[in-house]
Amino acid sequence: MGIDLDRHHVRSSHRKAPKSENVYLQVLVKLYRFLARRTESNFNKAKGKTVVVIGTVTDDNRLLSVPKLSIAALRFTATARARIEKAGGEVLTLDQLALRAPTGANTLLLRGPKNAREAVKHFGFGPHSHKKPYVASKGRKFERARGRRRSKGFKV
Numbered sequence: 001m002g003i004d005l006d007r008h009h010v011r012s013s014h015r016k017a018p019k020s021e022n023v024y025l026q027v028l029v030k031l032y033r034f035l036a037r038r039t040e041s042n043f044n045k046a047k048g049k050t051v052v053v054i055g056t057v058t059d060d061n062r063l064l065s066v067p068k069l070s071i072a073a074l075r076f077t078a079t080a081r082a083r084i085e086k087a088g089g090e091v092l093t094l095d096q097l098a099l100r101a102p103t104g105a106n107t108l109l110l111r112g113p114k115n116a117r118e119a120v121k122h123f124g125f126g127p128h129s130h131k132k133p134y135v136a137s138k139g140r141k142f143e144r145a146r147g148r149r150r151s152k153g154f155k156v
Helices: 023-038 078-086 094-100 118-122
Strands: 050-057 070-076 090-092 107-110
Touching: 050 078, 050 094, 070 078, 070 094, 078 090, 090 094
Parallel strands: 050 070, 050 107, 070 090
Antiparallel strands: none
């Protein structure tokens, strides 16, 4: 069931960004936000665990150095597999993982962002929330009039 907490539509009153428009201060805040998010997290301290992904592991060239890691997934791209193995890591299938850790001990299950679903794009209240309309069809005559075409007044 759950506890009925009286905290619906209550906003936090603290400042989320610096008031100053100084670009150097904003870059500093951006840097420290990144460091706080990535360096002290318990996820980064997990040693000896196997990362499990129910999906495809792909290569990302923005990641400059790949650490030594043990990862299990449904599929791997060729470049991702090569980079992981070059770093001394190991690539497992889910069958191999089931034989190694039948109870799931020392594994870390990763998932994608929950709000990346297409349905979430339709959420939001009222005008100017940029919510996506539920449209019967995507043709010329369906929600393509004023505000959606330059020829009909303006386009947002």
